[in-house]
Amino acid sequence: MGQQFTSDNTAGMCPQALAAFVEANLTGHEDAYGEDTWTAKVCDRIRDVFECDAEVFFVFNGTAANSLILAAMCQSYHSVICHQMAHVDNDECGAPGFFSGGSTLLVSNDPLGKLTPKAIEDLVTQRHDIHYPKPKVISLTQATECGTVYSVNELQAIGKTARRLGLHVHMDGARFANAVVSLNATPADLTWRAGIDAMVFGGTKNGLPMGEAVVFFNKDLATDFAYRLKQAGQLASKMRFISAPWLGLLDNDVWLENARHANAMAKRLHVRVKDLKGVKVMFQPQANGVFLGLDHAVQDGLRARGWVFLVSERGCRFMCSWDVLEETVDKLCRDIEVLCA
Numbered sequence: 001m002g003q004q005f006t007s008d009n010t011a012g013m014c015p016q017a018l019a020a021f022v023e024a025n026l027t028g029h030e031d032a033y034g035e036d037t038w039t040a041k042v043c044d045r046i047r048d049v050f051e052c053d054a055e056v057f058f059v060f061n062g063t064a065a066n067s068l069i070l071a072a073m074c075q076s077y078h079s080v081i082c083h084q085m086a087h088v089d090n091d092e093c094g095a096p097g098f099f100s101g102g103s104t105l106l107v108s109n110d111p112l113g114k115l116t117p118k119a120i121e122d123l124v125t126q127r128h129d130i131h132y133p134k135p136k137v138i139s140l141t142q143a144t145e146c147g148t149v150y151s152v153n154e155l156q157a158i159g160k161t162a163r164r165l166g167l168h169v170h171m172d173g174a175r176f177a178n179a180v181v182s183l184n185a186t187p188a189d190l191t192w193r194a195g196i197d198a199m200v201f202g203g204t205k206n207g208l209p210m211g212e213a214v215v216f217f218n219k220d221l222a223t224d225f226a227y228r229l230k231q232a233g234q235l236a237s238k239m240r241f242i243s244a245p246w247l248g249l250l251d252n253d254v255w256l257e258n259a260r261h262a263n264a265m266a267k268r269l270h271v272r273v274k275d276l277k278g279v280k281v282m283f284q285p286q287a288n289g290v291f292l293g294l295d296h297a298v299q300d301g302l303r304a305r306g307w308v309f310l311v312s313e314r315g316c317r318f319m320c321s322w323d324v325l326e327e328t329v330d331k332l333c334r335d336i337e338v339l340c341a
């Protein structure tokens with residue numbers, strides 16, 4: 001199949017990740033279950049990236065990472081505040097509730113896919129009685145599910161609200177790299193310095209074969225997390241093949257380069273089609289996703305020309321991956337131009 005914009009996980013792994021994967025196979029035997037030298041090295045590198053002494057774990061995918069962090073933050077009678085678009089609500093088959101033994105999600109519908117202090121406060125204070133699941137966690141997605149990003153100020157405001165209301169903060173960073181380069185901010189400023197307790201540091205969409213990092217800045221919350229992972233079937237015995245590819249991303253800031261390219265391709269697409277008659281820009285792209293309102297005839301025309309893309313109330317979604325070529329973007333733009341003419 002040619003390059004597509006269906007998702008940023010249709011792309012393969014980046015050469016640097018593959019090289020690290022191959023290299024991890026050349027050192028011969030290694031200790032299993034994460035006791036290997038590769039995993040130790042990558043955990044240290046991730047602590048360097050975030051400039052803090054965090055607890056780091058690896059899991060197979062984002063659903064496991066999100067839901068197990070939330071389970072570590074919640075009792076069964078707690079609730080998690082998230083946006084209506086959140087992956088934890090829409091795309092995880094109820095895993096957060098399952099792994100926490102019953103916690104529920106409270107959703108807000110603020111603009112731009114972002115939670116605000118006011119929405120959070122409203123959800124927390126609307127009920128105080130014993131019959132309502134007690135709010136315990138704020139879960140936010142950076143970059144968001146509609147291609148926007150939370151600024152450092154917005155994150156700090158949410159962090160402050162969380163502390164005042166006694167809530168933990170979880171960040172779904174499936175596209176954290178795209179937010180880092182978009183905001184030109186440090187990973188530390190975008191996370192623990194703003195009050196994030198734990199995050200999913202996404203690597204898959206950035207060029208890994210698989211394997212997201214779970215990063216606990218608040219180390220108290222990581223107590224017994226290793227047991228939770230094992231019980232959930234998320235402890236890889238040959239862990240080094242999940243961790244080592246991370247070195248390929250982190251060495252020489254390849255992760256930021258990959259994200260910079262993906263974001264630039266989204267911008268290229270946006271700039272070329274934004275003023276066309278028949279194109280409605282649903283969200284100003286700040287990361288690697290472009291969301292366009294397109295007539296059904298245009299959508300059908302694009303499909304007839306071989307393009308695959310998701311459609312929802314957010315519009316038609318075009319995700320740019322780390323390796324999408326300028327030519328591919330230009331070809332899509334030409335097709336949209338022709339169909340809108």
Ligand SMILES: *Cc1c(COP(=O)(O)O)cnc(C)c1O
Pocket residue numbers: 061062063064087088141144145172174204205
């Ligand atoms: C892709 C994605 C994930 C990860 O999903 P998995 O399929 O479980 O790996 C998590 N959150 C967001 C916002 C995503 O886009």
